[in-house]
Amino acid sequence: MSATAVPRQDTNTLVVGAGQAGLATSYWLVQRGVEHRILEQRPALGGAWQDRWDSFYLNTPNFSVDLPGSPYAGTAPDGFLTREATIGFFRGYAKDIQAPVELDTEVTRITPTDAGFAVQTGQGTWAARNVVLASGAFQRPRIPAAAVGISPDVLQLHSHDYRNPGQLPDGAVLVVGTGQSGGQITEDLLDAGRTVHLSVSTCPEAPRRYRGQDIFHWIMQVNVHGPEYGINALLVDQLPSPAGRFMCNPLLSGTGGGHSVRLRELGRRGVRLHGRFEGVDDGVPVFTDDLPQRLAAVEAGFGQRFKKLFDAYINAAGIDAPEAETAEPDGWQPASSDARLDLHGEGITSIIWSTGYALDFSMLDLPLLDEWNYPRHTKGVTVHPGLYAVGLPWLTRHISATLVGVGPDAEYVTDHLASRG
Structure with a gap:
């Protein structure tokens, strides 16, 4: 993982966001042999859980702390993780799956090109055939x-x-x-x-x-x-x-x-x-x-x-x-x-x-959003070829934005993405 500046790099797939949706997507991309990078605007891993108050506990029980390849295996399935333990879980998961995360890299513009997308960030510009929007529901x-x-x-x-x-x-x-x-x-x-x-x-x-x-x-x-x-x-x-x-x-x-x-x-x-x-x-x-x-x-x-x-x-x-x-x-x-x-x-x-x-996809330089600023999609496959979404509320079902629900949606999206060749 790095936060070094990159003037321009090419990759097959860019995942925007290294929270639970981005990490779950990365897991499945690795399983399918898809070369990719995850762009995370924060200086440290842990997603939006870092924005919770000091005494916060996860609202869902430990048995639901279940990301792809890492089902809950602890001794307190009906317990609840503290804020710090939740952040630690994500950092450990990212390390375990060797997620290729670029920290301190805020995406400012995603523009379609003939070959896929040009993705502008505070650290330079990337070119990618595919982009997965995985910045979650806690955006603005x-x-x-x-x-x-x-x-x-x-x-x-x-x-x-x-x-x-x-x-x-x-x-x-x-x-x-x-x-x-x-x-x-x-x-x-x-x-x-x-x-x-x-x-x-x-x-x-x-x-x-x-x-x-x-x-x-x-x-x-x-x-x-x-x-x-x-x-x-x-x-x-x-x-x-x-x-x-x-x-x-x-x-x-x-x-x-x-x-x-x-x-x-x-x-x-x-x-x-x-x-x-x-x-x-x-x-x-x-x-x-x-x-x-x-x-x-x-x-x-x-x-x-x-x-x-x-x-x-x-x-x-x-x-x-x-x-x-x-x-x-x-x-x-x-x-x-x-x-x-x-x-x-x-x-x-x-x-x-x-x-x-509120959802914030203002970085998208293409007409993709509905009146609620929600990407138009079918099961996370948006109406624009090569652009996907994972981790949004009710993407496919009620629990799509939860730890236990994001994995199946990410698996479906990466199946579709990999089939594009």
């Missing part, structure tokens, strides 16, 4: 445009840049968004004794374990084996709309051995809950006035989206699983809150925007 932190209307006296961070409570000034914190990052960062702040306000989105709550297994066990099984039993709901062609590729994941955490993040429980612990962030009016954040209904919808999400699916799969596959647990109703009710939040009056000195990421 997304912050609402209305954030510019908030006083500069209030520190604003995206979850991408949050590391620990000590990085924030004294005072209360507003966390916007209740995806997995928002829920877990809220818990991190609570554990540090901070006062937290939380703007609630619509990401569903879910049990960490269901019918005797971690919930991700059933997600994996339905993704991989569901079609064998006619259960195809987690395949991409079953999405009601292409926008469904960006739906948020269940509110779960790997911290403390793994648990569900429950919004009412956070409220019981003192978190001030608010509706969805709507904008800023004269410096004051404004939220929807529908918190009770929003909490009910969040709690109903698992039953509507996953429970029936898991039960149908268990029945169809004839799996001997315990009966479904009955969740005890939580009677806690949020205090009524105004739709406007006086940051100064509430002592709020920081805002953490847990509002997700």
Whole structure:
């Protein structure tokens, strides 16, 4: 691996990104004898996991830490990796497969040529017959445009840049968004004794374990084996709309051995809950006035989206699983809150925007993207010959962007790529 400047080099295939998608692709390219290089903009391996906060744990259990040629073989399959252990896993995997990575090499332009592609980087220009886009789903932190209307006296961070409570000034914190990052960062702040306000989105709550297994066990099984039993709901062609590729994941955490993040429980612990962030009016954040209904919808999400699916799969596959647990109703009710939040009056000195990421393929010098900036493709084979994509959410199925899901997609793409000769 190197970070040396290259004025111009030729290779058969360039892989853009050395995260899980890029490394899985490299593994399969080696198996097929395809000469290639991986271009990674970061100075060190570890992918987007390096952008997580200090107390972060992987949300999926160890049994799903499964990249091509390296299935999990440890003694704690139901445990969860820390941030540092996750980064270490990727660095070890890259070493094991001898991934040909060029670090500190940001791709700035990909232009089609008669022979394939010219790929411009901060370290020079490459020529390649094929290019695989493997930069993942965590590309550009997304912050609402209305954030510019908030006083500069209030520190604003995206979850991408949050590391620990000590990085924030004294005072209360507003966390916007209740995806997995928002829920877990809220818990991190609570554990540090901070006062937290939380703007609630619509990401569903879910049990960490269901019918005797971690919930991700059933997600994996339905993704991989569901079609064998006619259960195809987690395949991409079953999405009601292409926008469904960006739906948020269940509110779960790997911290403390793994648990569900429950919004009412956070409220019981003192978190001030608010509706969805709507904008800023004269410096004051404004939220929807529908918190009770929003909490009910969040709690109903698992039953509507996953429970029936898991039960149908268990029945169809004839799996001997315990009966479904009955969740005890939580009677806690949020205090009524105004739709406007006086940051100064509430002592709020920081805002953490847990509002997700946007795809960024602005380096592509060809018309390939749909209205969601998602490459037009079929199973990772884009509409432009020689250009491929791996590791995006719902590339072929629900788990395409996960460690256990990226390998099969990378294998299919490299099969197609190798067949081009």
